[in-house]
Amino acid sequence: MEKPPEKARRSIGAKRNPDSADAIRDAAEAVLLEAGYAGFSIEAVARRARAGKPTIYRWWPSKAALLLDVYQRQKRDIDYADTGSLEEDMFRFLKSLFRQWRETPAGNIFRSFVAEAQSDEAASAALADYMKERRAYNGRMVERAKARGEVAAGVDPTFVAEMLSGYAWIHLLTNRLDEDDETIRKAVRIIAKGLLAGP
Amino acid sequence: MEKPPEKARRSIGAKRNPDSADAIRDAAEAVLLEAGYAGFSIEAVARRARAGKPTIYRWWPSKAALLLDVYQRQKRDIDYADTGSLEEDMFRFLKSLFRQWRETPAGNIFRSFVAEAQSDEAASAALADYMKERRAYNGRMVERAKARGEVAAGVDPTFVAEMLSGYAWIHLLTNRLDEDDETIRKAVRIIAKGLLAGP
Numbered sequence: 001m002e003k004p005p006e007k008a009r010r011s012i013g014a015k016r017n018p019d020s021a022d023a024i025r026d027a028a029e030a031v032l033l034e035a036g037y038a039g040f041s042i043e044a045v046a047r048r049a050r051a052g053k054p055t056i057y058r059w060w061p062s063k064a065a066l067l068l069d070v071y072q073r074q075k076r077d078i079d080y081a082d083t084g085s086l087e088e089d090m091f092r093f094l095k096s097l098f099r100q101w102r103e104t105p106a107g108n109i110f111r112s113f114v115a116e117a118q119s120d121e122a123a124s125a126a127l128a129d130y131m132k133e134r135r136a137y138n139g140r141m142v143e144r145a146k147a148r149g150e151v152a153a154g155v156d157p158t159f160v161a162e163m164l165s166g167y168a169w170i171h172l173l174t175n176r177l178d179e180d181d182e183t184i185r186k187a188v189r190i191i192a193k194g195l196l197a198g199p
Numbered sequence: 200m201e202k203p204p205e206k207a208r209r210s211i212g213a214k215r216n217p218d219s220a221d222a223i224r225d226a227a228e229a230v231l232l233e234a235g236y237a238g239f240s241i242e243a244v245a246r247r248a249r250a251g252k253p254t255i256y257r258w259w260p261s262k263a264a265l266l267l268d269v270y271q272r273q274k275r276d277i278d279y280a281d282t283g284s285l286e287e288d289m290f291r292f293l294k295s296l297f298r299q300w301r302e303t304p305a306g307n308i309f310r311s312f313v314a315e316a317q318s319d320e321a322a323s324a325a326l327a328d329y330m331k332e333r334r335a336y337n338g339r340m341v342e343r344a345k346a347r348g349e350v351a352a353g354v355d356p357t358f359v360a361e362m363l364s365g366y367a368w369i370h371l372l373t374n375r376l377d378e379d380d381e382t383i384r385k386a387v388r389i390i391a392k393g394l395l396a397g398p
Contacts, residue, residue: 111317112317112318114314114317114372115313115314115315115317115318116314117372117373118310118311118313118314118372119311119314124374127373128373128374131369131373154385155385155389156382156385159385159386159389162366162369162370162386163362163365163366165365165369166362166364166365166366166367166368166369167361167362167365168365169365169368169369169372170330170361170364170365170368171361173313173316173317173368174316174323174326174327174330175323175327183355185398186353186354186355186358186398187358187361187398189398190354190358190390190393190394190396190397190398191389191393192393193392193393193396193397194389194390194391194392194393194394194396195389195393196396197389197392197393197395197396198389198392199384199385199386199388199389
């Protein structure tokens with residue numbers, strides 16, 4: 001699989017200087033690691049980055065948007081393989097996502113974020129944007145699989161994102177990230193066979 | 200489908216007098232409707248039910264456990280059909296669940312609960328119990344479908360719960376409960392075909 005389109009979400013708002021945007025992301029990541037989700041704020045990031053709050057707000061519309069940007073960046077170790085087999089790609093993706101969520105702060109960051117999105121409008125909007133992007137990314141994965149004859153014509157490309165994300169989220173949100181490889185393998189095999197058969 | 204085993208979770212702790220347990224549930228439901236999730240507390244329920252807090256705590260180990268009990272009771276309108284077709288049963292279940300979450304307070308109650316479970320241990324434990332019960336319930340649904348030849352032998356019966364709950368949760372938690380019937384129908388058809396093919 002290609003890398004997810006990190007730039008897509010950043011098209012909103014003023015043009016960023018890539019260097020200072022990255023410096024702010026570095027600062028945000030450091031704040032998150034040191035102070036945790038609860039201590040993460042635009043103020044703290046601005047202090048750390050020696051940047052003005054208006055600069056940050058010009059590039060990220062909310063604390064939530066900046067946080068999800070940093071979260072996505074931390075996911076750089078996720079295995080977005082393009083092996084030529086949809087089943088294998090899905091397996092590697094889920095396996096590496098579970099591991100990342102389990103073994104790095106990314107899991108707690110994301111679950112805290114999903115929790116906050118249930119009562120905070122900016123977080124909810126940022127999460128909706130993020131998921132739209134995830135569905136589009138997975139959609140392209142499905143289109144490639146369709147071209148290989150692995151997915152029936154009538155399958156909505158965004159459906160695969162629903163399945164994979166739903167499966168992953170419910171494990172994260174109920175503390176069951178310790179699924180073994182065999183269980184994940186069986187899950188993606190059933191999904192793959194359903195996609196091949198189509199609706 | 201049979202009704203989910205509402206009694207299962209209540210086997211823990213002292214034996215309840217069904218009348219007073221129901222009176223407390225009525226009070227809890229009223230508090231939830233009037234004060235919302237944020238205003239829900241054992242104190243408020245005790246006041247309303249004219250019961251002692253120790254009585255409530257004898258039967259429900261935490262505020263979270265009582266809240267989930269009331270939530271499950273509110274889901275009495277969910278369509279747990281047993282039509283003889285797994286696809287149809289899954290469709291009716293998801294369709295009625297989406298509607299219930301969308302059109303009654305149940306959706307906001309559950310999303311608030313999932314959010315709280317990300318930082319509160321009692322809520323997390325209650326949610327884990329609840330999901331274990333959901334998986335067991337769905338497991339029996341799958342066993343019946345297996346007996347009808349609709350599910351391949353190698354399918355873990357709890358996998359269907361992961362799929363259905365994952366699909367439902369991600370829609371709830373990202374404000375997309377407005378999926379039309381056709382989309383839900385296609386989703387369950389793909390899942391059903393995957394289950395028939397097996398891992």
